[in-house]
Amino acid sequence: MRPLDKNETTVVFEKIFKFVGNNLKNIVENPSHEGPEPEPGRYSIRLQKSRVYYVSESLVKRATNISRKNLVSLGTCIGKYTHAGSFHLTIMSLNLLAANAKHKPTSEMSFLYGNHVLKGGLGRITDSIVPGDGVVVFSMSDVPLGFGIAAKSTQDCRNLDLNGIVVLHQADIGEYLRDEDEL
DSSP states (O other): OOOOOOOHHHHHHHHHHHHHGGGHHHHTTOOOOOOOSSSSSEEEEETTTEEEEEEEEEHHGGHHHHHHHTOOOOOOEEEEEEEOOEEEEOOGGGHHHTTSSOOOOOOHHHHHTTEEEGGGGGOOOTTOOOOOEEEEEOTTTTTTEEEEEEESSSHHHHSSOTTSSEEEEETTTTHHHHTTOOO
């Protein structure tokens, strides 16, 4: 498990920034209270094979006793690099994104089956969304369900018909059941 290089870090942070905006600072500076040290440590982003992990520095130090060949996972897997070199967030990053989300539209069951969010299923939406923004989708009781990319701005949503797509599906918690063999 190694730290990300400059280019890898840029790609990962750009992807996360789409969903959390300026709250990215909270993710980077989040104190970690794990380990025996009395002072809180920090979290870091590490790469193991093609997977990217969000892990406390204390846990990284303790994992140095495990050989790379035997290390399967460490911390929270937030994404992975494809063979083509692009970075994709995984559903395991949902808790991290939800805690720092900048946009929160809502639509439930259809989204959990892997469909896009339609205007007819929209309960509420954050102001100032522009197309291409990352959006965390919540239930009406504020349970994070997944994330996607805004297809329309907040202003465009007001004039959209009920079958118009508002958020393009990226990942949802239903993937745990649909794709359990691959996760």
